[in-house]
Amino acid sequence: xxxxxxxxxxxxxxxxxxxxxxxxxxxxxxxxxxxxxxxxxxxxxxxxxxxxxxxxxxxxxxxxxxxxxxxxxxxxxxxxxxxxxxxxxxxxxxxxxxxxxxxxxxxxxxxxxxxxxxxxxxxxxxxxxxxxxxxxxxxxxxxxxxxxxxxxxxxxxxxxxxxxxxxxxxxxxxxxxxxxxxxxxxxxxxxxxxxxxxxxxxxxxxxxxxxxxxxxxxxxxxxxxxxxxxxxxxxxxxxxxxxxxxxxxxx
Amino acid sequence: xxxxxxxxxxxxxxxxxxxxxxxxxxxxxxxxxxxxxxxxxxxxxxxxxxxxxxxxxxxxxxxxxxxxxxxxxxxxxxxxxxxxxxxxxxxxxxxxxxxxxxxxxxxxxxxxxxxxxxxxxxxxxxxxxxxxxxxxxxxxxxxxxxxxxxxxxxxxxxxxxxxxxxxxxxxxxxxxxxxxxxxxxxxxxxxxxxxxxxxxxxxxxxxxxxxxxxxxxxxxxxxxxxxxxxxxxxxxxxxxxxxxxxxxxxxxxxxxxxxxxxxxxxxxxxxxxxxxxxxxxxxxxxxxxxxxxxxxxxxxxxxxxxxxxxxxxxxxxxxxxxxxxxxxxxxxxxxxxxxxxxxxxxxxxxxxxxxxxxxxxxxxxxxxxxxxxxxxxxxxxxxxxxxxxxxxxxxxxxxxxxxxxxxxxxxxxxxxxxxxxxxxxxxxxxxxxxxxxxx
Numbered sequence: 303x304x305x306x307x308x309x310x311x312x313x314x315x316x317x318x319x320x321x322x323x324x325x326x327x328x329x330x331x332x333x334x335x336x337x338x339x340x341x342x343x344x345x346x347x348x349x350x351x352x353x354x355x356x357x358x359x360x361x362x363x364x365x366x367x368x369x370x371x372x373x374x375x376x377x378x379x380x381x382x383x384x385x386x387x388x389x390x391x392x393x394x395x396x397x398x399x400x401x402x403x404x405x406x407x408x409x410x411x412x413x414x415x416x417x418x419x420x421x422x423x424x425x426x427x428x429x430x431x432x433x434x435x436x437x438x439x440x441x442x443x444x445x446x447x448x449x450x451x452x453x454x455x456x457x458x459x460x461x462x463x464x465x466x467x468x469x470x471x472x473x474x475x476x477x478x479x480x481x482x483x484x485x486x487x488x489x490x491x492x493x494x495x496x497x498x499x500x501x502x503x504x505x506x507x508x509x510x511x512x513x514x515x516x517x518x519x520x521x522x523x524x525x526x527x528x529x530x531x532x533x534x535x536x537x538x539x540x541x542x543x544x545x546x547x548x549x550x551x552x553x
Numbered sequence: 554x555x556x557x558x559x560x561x562x563x564x565x566x567x568x569x570x571x572x573x574x575x576x577x578x579x580x581x582x583x584x585x586x587x588x589x590x591x592x593x594x595x596x597x598x599x600x601x602x603x604x605x606x607x608x609x610x611x612x613x614x615x616x617x618x619x620x621x622x623x624x625x626x627x628x629x630x631x632x633x634x635x636x637x638x639x640x641x642x643x644x645x646x647x648x649x650x651x652x653x654x655x656x657x658x659x660x661x662x663x664x665x666x667x668x669x670x671x672x673x674x675x676x677x678x679x680x681x682x683x684x685x686x687x688x689x690x691x692x693x694x695x696x697x698x699x700x701x702x703x704x705x706x707x708x709x710x711x712x713x714x715x716x717x718x719x720x721x722x723x724x725x726x727x728x729x730x731x732x733x734x735x736x737x738x739x740x741x742x743x744x745x746x747x748x749x750x751x752x753x754x755x756x757x758x759x760x761x762x763x764x765x766x767x768x769x770x771x772x773x774x775x776x777x778x779x780x781x782x783x784x785x786x787x788x789x790x791x792x793x794x795x796x797x798x799x800x801x802x803x804x805x806x807x808x809x810x811x812x813x814x815x816x817x818x819x820x821x822x823x824x825x826x827x828x829x830x831x832x833x834x835x836x837x838x839x840x841x842x843x844x845x846x847x848x849x850x851x852x853x854x855x856x857x858x859x860x861x862x863x864x865x866x867x868x869x870x871x872x873x874x875x876x877x878x879x880x881x882x883x884x885x886x887x888x889x890x891x892x893x894x895x896x897x898x899x900x901x902x903x904x905x906x907x908x909x910x911x912x913x914x915x916x917x918x919x920x921x922x923x924x925x926x927x928x929x930x931x932x933x934x935x936x937x938x939x940x941x942x943x944x945x946x947x948x949x950x951x952x953x954x955x956x957x958x959x960x961x962x963x964x965x966x967x968x969x970x971x972x973x974x975x976x977x978x979x980x981x982x983x984x985x986x987x988x989x990x991x992x
Contacts, residue, residue: 394962
């Protein structure tokens with residue numbers, strides 16, 4: 303699905319990613335944890351194609367294609383989805399308009415027929431129920447006046463609608479209370495199958511109680527310093543990031 | 554400035570040549586009126602950038618040419634009119650079509666409802682001038698400039714609309730002004746009288762039907778009696794060589810509501826002067842504006858809200874999208890007279906600059922002589938937000954579509970004020986074509 307090899311990236315001339323290697327197979331969920339400033343969100347942004355990040359070396363192969371060579375919208379249409387840490391408010395564009403434009407862009411790219419108004423509405427109602435989103439939110443401006451939890455649920459709604467092959471969830475748990483976290487996790491788990499892969503970027507272990515990962519990686523100083531299974535997350539929760547960073551320094 | 558005197562003289566000569574045949578010239582007061590307006594025009598001349606109200610707008614594109622009024626006795630060339638191109642699809646209206654400022658009855662539908670009277674200004678001046686003498690006598694002279702006086706001196710054609718007491722107009726009255734290029738001069742003069750408790754929609758729409766320079770110098774006066782409600786639309790879509798100076802001046806009695814939407818999508822040089830004088834208690838005025846320009850277009854929106862009585866409210870929102878080397882000017886004046894307590898006046902102007910070379914000059918001007926008032930004004934100038942653009946692209950939307958979408962979203966609150974659906978649909982498609990062309 304995704305193969306990241308020796309990825310280096312800079313922001314404003316400063317190197318943030320210093321040689322990331324990561325293999326994600328179909329159906330796998332990988333959690334990327336790490337302290338603040340370790341490069342987690344930069345990795346998510348680079349994968350989605352944000353243009354103020356410059357990849358200086360390395361490669362990212364996604365379903366046998368060079369991901370870094372694609373514009374952000376092409377990545378999205380090819381099935382890469384980024385759930386934003388801070389979803390953007392877009393006054394004047396209704397949520398339902400964005401959702402329809404997004405799904406039709408993807409369908410068109412695949413050479414499939416675009417959805418008419420009726421079938422789209424039927425589909426979106428079904429998806430909205432999955433994240434317990436009230437209908438009225440569909441007709442409000444994108445994220446306009448949404449609470450933190452509502453914004454994150456809206457990200458999952460978009461993801462559920464687009465059914466991506468690879469989802470990257472950037473700190474989706476941040477700012478969520480426990481009820482909202484459960485709803486979000488339920489939405490994500492409903493999408494889980496043996497073909498879809500996910501990368502969960504998170505600071506805390508808590509999310510991983512609800513979305514159980516196959517692998518956990520610890521990112522610090524722009525490199526993955528440790529990989530393991532879900533028990534690594536529990537260990538981190540107990541001992542803190544300092545523990546693993548000092549181990550890495552010693553090695 | 555060289556040529557300024559000459560060009561003033563040029564229009565004075567044109568006036569004298571046509572004067573004999575101007576409508577109503579046989580009536581003594583009309584003749585005297587025109588005469589005094591012309592001499593005022595000769596004294597003031599055309600405005601220059603040395604005047605504060607014209608500081609950001611040079612009228613050189615107008616004064617450097619000699620525009621002339623067309624011969625109204627000639628029939629309209631048949632190929633000028635194309636109903637598919639010139640009509641708004643799906644709009645059912647009472648339509649009056651003017652070509653270069655002359656009403657063409659053959660293209661018009663002057664068959665209004667009971668209680669509504671629609672007539673050409675030329676007819677009224679010829680046949681029943683006394684019915685409007687009162688309005689000519691009372692007209693606002695204090696802040697007039699050369700363009701206003703030139704329009705008044707000619708007072709050639711246009712429309713006189715009277716909405717009777719408590720009439721609710723079933724369809725909009727659509728005044729369609731076509732310019733045929735060829736350095737033609739059109740000077741429509743309109744008078745709208747909205748009697749007590751009436752309600753109606755009136756639209757002025759300006760189009761060019763041929764390429765080439767033209768000048769439209771229009772003046773519309775709207776008189777609202779107690780409780781009258783008028784929704785007004787000024788829709789400008791002339792060619793990139795056309796110049797337009799447009800005045801819409803309202804006088805509002807108590808409890809009346811005047812709401813004007815000014816949409817400018819075309820023209821080389823456009824100057825709009827909107828003014829409302831709220832003279833009765835509890836009057837309300839809205840002014841909404843949208844301008845979307847490219848190339849070297851220049852649009853100057855000059856608005857004046859006069860709160861002349863207690864408890865009046867006004868709301869003003871102008872939004873602009875400027876591309877390439879286009880330039881926008883917004884000057885919003887709010888004047889609160891001494892006894893206009895409990896005034897509530899809001900004003901804002903927001904502009905999106907899509908190019909490095911585009912420019913906006915925005916200037917609020919508040920003059921407040923009362924002490925119990927709520928007035929606010931604000932202006933913003935910005936660009937398309939990169940993060941929003943990226944967000945949309947990560948949802949599969951192409952960069953150019955995302956830009957259009959964000960631009961539309963920016964002007965959406967003004968578009969939503971357009972209550973004539975077929976017009977809104979037309980403007981949306983014009984705007985989106987414009988955005989695609991500009992990319």
